[in-house]
Amino acid sequence: MSATMPPPQKQKQAADPGSVERFAADLTALAGPDWHDKRYGVAVSGGPDSMALLWLVASLLPGQVWAATVDHKLRRGSADEARMVAGYCAREHVPHAILHPAAPIAGSLQAAARTERYRLLEQWREAQALDHILTAHHADDQLETMIMRLNRSSGVGGLAGVRASNGAVLRPLLHWRRDELAGLALDADLPIAQDPSNADIRFDRARLRHALQAQLFLDPQAAARSAQWLGEADAALDWAVGAAIATWPDADDPSVIRDRDYPDEIFRRIVERRLRANDPRLGLRGDTLGGVIAAMRAGRRAMVGELLIDAVKGSGKDFWRILAAPRRKARL
Template structure:
């Protein structure tokens, strides 16, 4: 099928109505340029483009200007969004958060309900391998969704209409269009996990990114099944005391379901932050051995096969 037509059909499946404006996040790299080229061919008058300048590299301003020039040639409205990313720690994660916040605010200001990014199948494959290397659970291994609310907003939908295409597919689209994508050196910087995974995939010709991406989608579907089972288990096996101060849970079903229910209980009643998955796993082991424990301000006590949860008493000072 013709790629632009396929793109239009995919956007329609994700909720975009005919003639409705579509925001595009375009950095100037090969993936986002392919997104721009495809969208320009099928819905040129409905596109609005934003480029986020994180201020992390001196070249970023020139790259944003390059995208602005391309959009001017295409007759497409463009805006550069400037964000500030504090240094230290996980810079990439904070940059991603600032980027989505800026894109969401821009879309709301421009009355755009849908913003598309150029995530593709290779991204799914790389993320799967990264998460496997970190011993992530089922939810962490599952593929990103092709449609989700923009983080921090309920009025803008983030869509990913290119997830079925490979990085090579997108690169060929840009090449045929005669465009020269910008080169972000962080994409090849071995200081970042994703760059190392990407290099490893390129060197391992026996690994198929498209098949890895398909596996990530299957894992996401299984995570949805587990979530459904956990919600049913929570509704059927938990009881709140009359005074609302204690929750009782009669654990049943597979361990993965018990883990997810326990995670939900602690998350709902935690008063001291959100515990990590390994903390919940240790708590599950403790309760199943018949011992009580406290996690995130929640006191957990097993009695006669039923687990009881209540607020832990205040810690004494001094």
């Protein structure tokens, strides 16, 4: 069961101008020069990170902030946490909604819950006509993500970690430390809830978080800057892929794949982009994508889901087409 801690009953603390100014600069970098004219939704779990984010946004832009808490009903105490956030928002005159999935979470628990959480938040954002959703991911989260993906042999895109901007979702706290946000929540007398799953070592992230607490060598803020640069490198590679495809005579035909002695990383992205254009459900990465490319370059057909990549006859080894894979005959 989670522990919900109300603040002491004393006079409300004034906003710390230094923290609010710092946050304003971070938000401007993501939301653009018209940031102060926009409407923001804040994803608030009730933990110190998200409560500190809510406090910062509400202090900076009173009257332009909405909040939402997603209750997956996966553990006891989650409803109490959502009500705690609702009570705080009512006192601060911040409109608040509690969002519930329509069906129980199935599959990989944390991944499925994350997907559903963003789906619900996007629905809510559209219904409220909000410009952006803000989440409280910070530098320590970013370091954890980068290490987890390093252990999975991720490439440039994966090692870029959590993106500061993804569609309507903005993450303005990626250069803030977890301890800074916890201290801000304490100084502002914010009510907070502790999610026990954050310390549950059955989960990979919780085990890693526990291990990182005992080390002083890795700098989360430096890692966050590296992740930002890796993200820019990832975007530059995608731009180069688009520029390369644009030079093809049949660039508008999504079934075509060409190779003009491109660097390996560029060609991998070309193949992945073309496959996704034919089937957006595909998510080829790492060794799986490498096996497909090895088959292509060896002159063999490559099966990918319900698609078939086949070399165009007489073209050498630099021109392929993506076709629908032949249906397998049903056994009698």
